[in-house]
Amino acid sequence: GQQLNQSPQSMFIQEGEDVSMNCTSSSIFNTWLWYKQDPGEGPVLLIALYKAGELTSNGRLTAQFGITRKDSFLNISASIPSDVGIYFCAGQLGTTSGTYKYIFGTGTRLKVLA
């Protein structure tokens, strides 16, 4: 099945450091989404991007929708221990049935060392 290329696969960082991860695709998307998943729970939406070039922030998180519409990145500034988890990007596609479906990246596993 189709999946997005997400990198890095995992990262260990020190508390207080900034984090950057990105997602690329061979397909064009009209919407990019970034989710975080904590252990034993479902993904929770962090940021949604609706327009090429859009830069959106949510607290210490900043994400951008690439100009080509084939990529997106997520930055986390001044990481804290509770940032630990798996981060997923997702691209939104229309369907013939009139709703949207979502293609997910393979995830970036983040571990923060206190």
Add this chain to the structure above:
Amino acid sequence: NAGVTQTPKFQVLKTGQSMTLQCAQDMNHNSMYWYRQDPGMGLRLIYYSASEGTTDKGEVPNGYNVSRLNKREFSLRLESAAPSQTSVYFCASSEFGVPRYSRDQPQHFGDGTRLSIL
């Protein structure tokens, strides 16, 4: 305030057994989805339902069937479970076709069903 509820949370099956995973949402969303999550694979779409009475295949539908029982409920059935179907299954729901305008969350996820097939 429940959102998306999945049952059961855990299940162990023997190869060849059948099982239905249940999902219900209380947000009056039209669209519902079933995903499976495997290590290193992210989430892969199994089936989705744009609205009550319609279902469509996703990326990995083989070995599964779904039923959109009503607007609230969307079930996933394994008719003859295989070890390759050992996974964590997530149900999600979203509003129909308007997330880019309402800026609501495009998808709400349940907490998952952890399924092991021996």
